[in-house]
Amino acid sequence: MNLFTDIRAAVLDALSALETAGTLPAGVDTSNVTVEPPRDPLHGDMSTNAAMVLAKPAGLKPRDIAEALVAELGKDARIDSAEVAGPGFINLRLAPDCWRGILRGVLEAGTDFGRSTMGQGQRVNVEYVSANPTGPLHVGHTRGAVFGDALASLLDFCGYDVTREYYINDGGGQVDTLARSVYLRYLEAHGRAVDFPDGTYPGDYLIETGEALKAKVGDAWVDQPEEVWLAELREFATEAMMDLIRADLKSLGVEMDKFSSEKSFYGTGLIEKAIASLDEKGLIYEGVLEPPKGKMPEDWEPREQTLFRSTAHGDDVDRPVKKSDGGWTYFAPDIAYHYDKVTRGFDMLIDVFGADHGGYVKRMKAAVSALSDGKVPLDIKLTQLVKLYKNGEPFKMSKRAGTFVTLRDVVDLVGADVTRFVMLTRKNDAPLDFDFDKVLEQAKENPVFYVQYAHARVRSALRKAEGAGIDTSDAALKGADLSLIAHEAELDLARKIAEWPRLVEIAGRTGEPHRVAFYLYDLASDLHTLYNRGHELPELRFVQEGDPATSQSKIALVRAASVVISAGLGILGVTPAEEMR
Structure with missing residues (x-):
């Protein structure tokens, strides 16, 4: 139930009537006609650009079209007034019953209100986190995890068939380093004194893994050379770290x-198959890359390599897929992985990368474009860094991790709900400051508290109404006399609720779940404003003593607001608060 879509349809019907009457020429393109909230609420409830975008193709002045359109729109009972503004914009004010109808629609649909069919069941793969399996997740992974998960939920809410996926980077030398680090903890578990050379992982999180290895193999690997234990220990350590990562998530x-x-792409023919697919398209060749731009490395020398002609699909330079010694580059298994995703039949791919992967975007987009013949789009979302503060000072590193603040550190300090909401209070590609003290403050400036408090405030009003003998079930509230919702402050809240379906589609189309967090803050603000107005104007209080009918109508209004808050928090992965303590 998208009121903006409904009114846009009314505008298009009015334009069609003007065509029939000969006021507009037939066949003008109306695809760019929009209906949206005006920048200044004083100008009305909605605004349309119809006259502005149709003037040139119709060969008419914008105001002439606008005045004719205003006259036609005046026939629609849902529109109280339509006025021409400026050169030809049209501002609309809707009848109060439109907003009251939205409230009933919310109560009938519940948290499915605003759910869209925009995605039409298209299959979308969202890959996120995908950290090296060498230790616990850190705060940078936390932001990627929250953003990716909220994006997946948002797309699901918009009607896409979403698969959440994690790519385990277990094919490189870092897993050998992990195995060697676990081996040192294994020796330590046998009472040996050990030193961690530069490049190994000294975090305390490997102590348990070393002890688990001792429990598994006893002293069989003590003082044994790498060729005895490295391959098996790689498997053991990787699985132990993935268990840790799954628990963190x-x-x-x-x-x-x-x-x-x-690792599953190595030695299985899958990389070869993906590269062969590119070769069949004439995109693999033997060649020599240009020297790197800027200062020339002393050890650089031109050498022939196997290259992917990624420039044919929008990249800046062609990319090596095989080294001069015949081994695969890091890019090759990533090509194979995305080839696997393409062959699994996804209609769209989304990768969530850290900001340090910005240089990887064009080559990966080129690979997917080539592999799918341009049929499967790849959208890469970069998440910027998170700066942590506590007591106004940068937060110290985690002793357990050795070199970084872990996801678990953050969750243990403030909880999962606060962590998730705060991570979504900025666009993914903007830096984020995370202050452990501020995110726990009970103040308007703290968005997670402010939104949770709004939901809890409604729950409190429901309990008060129930205590007064008022039926607050959704079934009863749907039958409330909503004509009693008449004050402008109440209708303002209903207007904000009505924006939810439109907001969902915009956020889904742009892949920006932070828009949901911003909207929830605004909705909470309108609800708190209405509550506070009740201190000055008793007739605005949610529960009217001795007047169950009016009380029920006002409870229906704020209950609808809480339903939308609950739906929005569900997309963000945050549990709505029943009460604040």
């Missing part, structure tokens, strides 16, 4: 549908 409320392993 679960503490944040993140559950993946699928885990894919980079």
Whole structure:
């Protein structure tokens, strides 16, 4: 139930009537006609650009079209007034019953209100986190995890068939380093004194893994050379770290549908198959790359390599897929992985990368474009860094991790709900400051508190109404006399509720779940404003003593607001608060 879509349809019907009457020439393109909230609410409830975008193709002045359109729109009972503004914009004011009808629609649909069919069941793969399996997730992974998970939920809410996926980077040398680090903890578990050379992982989180290895193999690997234990220990250590990562994600409320392993592409013919697919398209060749721009490395020398002609699909330079020694580059298994996703039949791919992967965007987009013959779009979302503060000072590193603040550190300090909401209070590609003290403050300036408090405030009003003997079930509220919702402050809240379906589609189309967090803050603000007005104007209080009918109508209004808040928080992965303590 998208009121903006309904009114746009009314505008298009009015334009069609003007065509029939000969006021407008037949066949003008109306695809760019919009209906949206005006920048200044004083100008009305909605605004349309119809006259502005049709003037040139129709060969008419914008105001002439606008005045004719205003006259036609005046026939629609839902529109109280239509006025021409400026050169030809049209401002609309809707009848109060439009907003009251929205409230009833919310109560009938519940948290499915605003759910869209925009995606039409298209299959979307959202890959996020995908950290190296060498230790616990850090705060940078936390932001990627929250953003990716909220984006997946938002797309699901918009009617897409979404698969959440984690790519395990277990094919590189970092897993050998992990195995060697676990081996040192294994020796330590046997009472040996050890030193961690530069490049190994000294975090305390590997102590348990070393002890688990001792429990598994006893002293069989003590003082044994790498060739005895490295391959098996790689498997053991990787699985132990993935268990740790899965537990970290679960503490944040993140559950993946699928885990894919980079290592599974080596020695199985899958990389060869993907490269052969590109070769068949004439995109693989033997060549020599141009020297890197800027200062020339002393050890650089031109050498022939196997290259992917990625410039044919929008990249700046062609990319090597095989080294001069015959081994695969890091790019090759990533090509194979995305080839696998394409062959699994996804209609769209989304990768969520950290900001340090910005240089990888064009080559990966080129690869997917080539592999799918341009049929499967790849959208890469970059998440910027998070700066942590506590007591006004940068937050210290985690001893357990050795070199960084872990996801679990953050969740343990403030909880999963606060972590998730705060991580979505900025666009993904903007830096984020996370202050442990401020995110727990009970103040308007703290958005997570402000939104949670709004939901809890409605729950409190429901309990008060129930205590007064008023039936607050949704079934009863749907039958309330909503004509009693008449004050402008009440209708303002209804107007904000009506924006939710439109906001969902905009956020889904742009892939920006932070828009949901911003909207929820604005909706909470309108609800708190209405509540506070009740101190000055008793007739605005949610529960009217001795007047159950009026009370029920006002409870229906704020209940609808809480339903939308609950739906929005559900997309963000945050549990609505029943009460504040």
